[in-house]
Amino acid sequence: KNAFLREGDSDLLIWNVTGNHWPFEIYKTLFSLKLPDIAGNPFSEIDLFTGEEGDTYRNGHILEDGRIESRDPFYREDFTVLYRWPHALLGNAPAPQTTNIFSHLLLPSTSTLLICFPCLFLACGWLYLWKRRPQFTPVDVIETDVIPPDYTPGVLRLDAKLVYDDKGFCADIVNLIVKGKIHLEDQYDKNQQILIRVNEGATRNNAVLLPAEQ
Numbered sequence: 001k002n003a004f005l006r007e008g009d010s011d012l013l014i015w016n017v018t019g020n021h022w023p024f025e026i027y028k029t030l031f032s033l034k035l036p037d038i039a040g041n042p043f044s045e046i047d048l049f050t051g052e053e054g055d056t057y058r059n060g061h062i063l064e065d066g067r068i069e070s071r072d073p074f075y076r077e078d079f080t081v082l083y084r085w086p087h088a089l090l091g092n093a094p095a096p097q098t099t100n101i102f103s104h105l106l107l108p109s110t111s112t113l114l115i116c117f118p119c120l121f122l123a124c125g126w127l128y129l130w131k132r133r134p135q136f137t138p139v140d141v142i143e144t145d146v147i148p149p150d151y152t153p154g155v156l157r158l159d160a161k162l163v164y165d166d167k168g169f170c171a172d173i174v175n176l177i178v179k180g181k182i183h184l185e186d187q188y189d190k191n192q193q194i195l196i197r198v199n200e201g202a203t204r205n206n207a208v209l210l211p212a213e214q
Contacts, residue, residue, distance in 0.1 A: 006087065007084075009086060009087050009088070010044065010084050010085065010086060010087060011084070011085055011086075011087050011089075011090060012082070012083070012084050013033065013082070013083045013084075014080065014081075014082050015031070015033075015080065015081050015082075015083075016078065016079070016080050017029055017031050017079040017080065017081060018074075018077070018078065018079040019078060020076050020077055020078050021076065022076065023076070024075070025073055025074070025075045026070070026073060026074055026075070026079075027073045028069070028070060028073075029060070029069060029070040029079050030067060030068070030069040030070075031067065031068045031069070031079075031081050032065075032066065032067040032068075033066065033081075033083050035085065035089060035090060036090075038089055041064070041065060041066040042085050042086075042089055043066055043083050043084060043085045044084050044085055044086060045082070045083070045084035046062050046066060046068070046081070046082065046083055046084075047081070047082035048060045048061075048062060048068050048079075048080070048081055048082070049078060049079075049080040049081075049082070050070070050074070050077060050078060050079050050080070059071050059072055059074055059077070059079075060079065066083075068081050152171070152172045152175055153168070153171035153172060153174075153175050154168035154169060154171050154172035154175075155168075156171075157171060173195070180198065181197070181198055182195050182196060182197050182198060183195075183196055183198065184196075
């Protein structure tokens with residue numbers, strides 16, 4: 001990565017002229033660095049790193065005027081240069097700034113806000129949707145040992161089997177016969193019987209048909 005460093009009384013520049021991820025062949029590379037208002041070659045150190053493993057001077061050389069150029073074409077290889085010069089040559093140059101992510105979080109700048117705002121917007125949206133999610137609300141179940149009067153045998157079978165069939169219907173008929181709300185009456189044909197509804201108020205204990213029984 002590119003970097004501007006300060007080591008003691010020297011300033012140091014490390015620059016990636018090319019990267020090993022560039023998907024094309026490079027035929028020629030030439031790099032030069034000029035300091036403002038300084039003529040000649042003021043650098044105390046010039047270095048070059050090339051190749052996949054950062055081999056020094058494998059595919060490049062330094063010219064007398066401080067320029068660096070490649071020798072042969074190369075593909076997917078680094079071409080990194082290093083220049084060092086006395087700090088006194090650029091005494092007014094500001095010190096290198098160290099990037100700290102935590103300082104940007106506490107005191108964000110305009111540039112960091114452009115990056116943080118979309119992330120903050122997504123986080124707030126996710127929190128809003130999470131708060132609006134369907135939630136299970138427990139319901140108090142009342143336990144009772146008393147069977148309601150309108151809870152017929154057919155309804156019991158419906159709750160147990162989730163179906164109201166002929167067996168449930170017959171159970172309700174027998175229940176009405178037992179309660180005296182209807183009775184069987186013989187016909188002339190002894191093999192046939194009909195159900196007769198007892199008049200309201202004339203049943204056993206003057207019972208009235210419940211809505212479910214009706």
